[in-house]
Amino acid sequence: MFSNLQCKLSALQKLILLTDGSVTTLLEVITGKPVTVSTLVQRIVKADHEIAELLEIEEEDSLNYRVVTLRNIDSEKPLIYAESYTPISRLQKEFKYDLMKADVPIGNIMQERKIESRREIEKIEMIFNDEFNKIFDVPYHVPMLSRTYNIISNNMVLIRITETFPLTSFLRFNAY
Amino acid sequence: MFSNLQCKLSALQKLILLTDGSVTTLLEVITGKPVTVSTLVQRIVKADHEIAELLEIEEEDSLNYRVVTLRNIDSEKPLIYAESYTPISRLQKEFKYDLMKADVPIGNIMQERKIESRREIEKIEMIFNDEFNKIFDVPYHVPMLSRTYNIISNNMVLIRITETFPLTSFLRFNAY
Numbered sequence: 001m002f003s004n005l006q007c008k009l010s011a012l013q014k015l016i017l018l019t020d021g022s023v024t025t026l027l028e029v030i031t032g033k034p035v036t037v038s039t040l041v042q043r044i045v046k047a048d049h050e051i052a053e054l055l056e057i058e059e060e061d062s063l064n065y066r067v068v069t070l071r072n073i074d075s076e077k078p079l080i081y082a083e084s085y086t087p088i089s090r091l092q093k094e095f096k097y098d099l100m101k102a103d104v105p106i107g108n109i110m111q112e113r114k115i116e117s118r119r120e121i122e123k124i125e126m127i128f129n130d131e132f133n134k135i136f137d138v139p140y141h142v143p144m145l146s147r148t149y150n151i152i153s154n155n156m157v158l159i160r161i162t163e164t165f166p167l168t169s170f171l172r173f174n175a176y
Numbered sequence: 177m178f179s180n181l182q183c184k185l186s187a188l189q190k191l192i193l194l195t196d197g198s199v200t201t202l203l204e205v206i207t208g209k210p211v212t213v214s215t216l217v218q219r220i221v222k223a224d225h226e227i228a229e230l231l232e233i234e235e236e237d238s239l240n241y242r243v244v245t246l247r248n249i250d251s252e253k254p255l256i257y258a259e260s261y262t263p264i265s266r267l268q269k270e271f272k273y274d275l276m277k278a279d280v281p282i283g284n285i286m287q288e289r290k291i292e293s294r295r296e297i298e299k300i301e302m303i304f305n306d307e308f309n310k311i312f313d314v315p316y317h318v319p320m321l322s323r324t325y326n327i328i329s330n331n332m333v334l335i336r337i338t339e340t341f342p343l344t345s346f347l348r349f350n351a352y
Contacts, residue, residue, distance in 0.1 A: 015205045020287075021197020021295075029191045111196075116292040116329060119197075153292060 009145070012170040016080075016163075017147045020119045022107030023163065024070060027079050030170070033072040035079065037103045041067035044088065055087055055157050062088040064099060069135070079169070081135055084161040091158075106151070106159060117153040126167070138166045185321070188346040192256075192339075193323045196295045198283030199339065200246060203255050206346070209248040211255065213279045217243035220264065231263055231333050238264040240275060245311070255345070257311055260337045267334075282327070282335060293329040302343070314342045 009017070012030065019026055027035045045065045052059045064086040069078035084106070086099065098109045110117065124147045132144045146164040150157045185193070188206065195202055203211045221241045228235045240262040245254035260282070262275065274285040286293065300323045308320045322340040326333045 011205055011208065015202070018201060018205055019195075019197045020201060020283075021195045025194060025196060026191070029187055029194055032187065107196075111294070114294060114328075114331075116294050116331075118287070118290060118292050152290075155290075155292075 010171045012172060013145060013167075016165070016170060017124050017145060018121070020121075022105070022111070023080065023082075024105040024107045027070055031072055031079070033074060035070050035105070036073045037068045037070060037105050038078075039066065039068050039103055041065065042100065047087075051085055051160075055085065055160060057087050057089070064088055064091070064096075066099070068103075070105070078136055079165065081132065081164045082161055083164075084159050086159045087157070090154075090156055106161070110151075115153055115158075117151050117158065119149050119151055121147060121149040123148050127164070132164055132166070136166050136169070138168055143167045186347045188348060189321060189343075192341070192346060193300050193321060194297070196297075198281070198287070199256065199258075200281040200283045203246055207248050207255070209250060211246050211281070212249045213244045213246060213281050214254075215242065215244050215279055217241065218276065223263075227261055227336075231261065231336060233263050233265070240264055240267070240272075242275070244279075246281070254312055255341065257308065257340045258337055259340075260335050262335045263333070266330075266332055282337070286327075291329055291334075293327050293334065295325050295327055297323060297325040299324050303340070308340055308342070312342050312345070314344055319343045 016023065016026060024035050043065055045063050047055065047057055047059055047061045047063050049059055051063065052061065066084045068082050070080045070082065071078050088096070091099065095109060095113055095115065098104055126143050127146050128143050130140060133140050133142060144164050145167055146162060148160065148162045151159040151161065192199065192202060200211050219241055221239050223231065223233055223235055223237045223239050225235055227239065228237065242260045244258050246256045246258065247254050267275065271285060271289055271291065274280055302319050303322050304319050306316060309316050309318060320340050321343055322338060324336070324338045327335040327337065
């Protein structure tokens with residue numbers, strides 16, 4: 001899965017890219033501090049052809065589009081940037097409410113609501129995109145690590161998430 | 177959850193005790209090497225009163241009892257000792273076959289069989305038990321860290337697992 005990455009990653013970076021558990025829990029243990037969500041975007045969008053195919057829904061179906069950063073509560077510096085798509089029709093009423101009121105990590109919602117699922121990693125990449133360098137406040141030459149995975153429940157994609165962080169983050173525990 | 181532990185744990189130990197993802201994946205990234213299962217015990221037992229209550233089954237119901245160690249393929253030294261109980265009646269035929277043919281990590285079976293689940297940690301403890309010190313080949317004064325969690329699928333406990341490792345293991349990445 002790492003074959004297209006031409007550089008050595010830290011064990012911690014691999015862990016964040018490969019875990020099938022809650023990323024929030026992982027970040028809380030890594031940093032030793034509570035992690036909170038800052039919602040940058042939260043809106044209902046219509047599925048275009050590409051995302052409709054990926055999620056196995058119809059074009060024009062309603063999606064919840066959510067962009068957040070995860071950060072320690074005592075810091076403004078983002079740990080991870082996460083973009084997600086959720087087909088509205090697949091959300092239980094309570095989950096929908098939690099997701100839309102924002103600022104709650106998805107893993108926490110799922111645990112609270114006792115939602116059974118599995119996670120399937122679709123791709124892991126190294127990307128260059130100045131926008132991320134601004135968000136993370138890192139020099140422009142720093143590439144980003146990114147992974148896209150699906151949270152599957154009742155045999156359907158419930159949430160498709162892309163998580164991104166700088167190659168210079170998570171080189172070791174308590175140092176990011 | 178750590179309130180009864182009167183000592184400082186490494187971030188890595190906390191991660192192993194708190195993760196809600198696959199422990200095998202976690203160990204593979206931590207050690208940088210493939211992890212394999214060695215089956216020590218694998219047999220069908222009848223549920224006694226205590227385990228029947230915990231699993232919400234009837235006394236005398238059949239359970240698959242499995243004791244394994246997880247270790248790196250190039251080493252005889254166990255990383256983790258794991259004991260599990262699975263109500264036979266709750267196993268899909270294919271899962272049952274995989275579980276009983278042994279030597280496959282449970283996380284891998286669940287991923288392969290696309291089983292949706294959630295994990296609920298029940299307790300985390302520090303224990304003293306000479307048997308573990310022998311298994312891990314560590315001095316007798318070394319306490320063990322142990323956690324018990326349930327893998328829940330279809331709202332029922334599919335597997336109840338207790339994982340144990342020495343307090344002197346996993347102090348940092350690549351050193352255990």
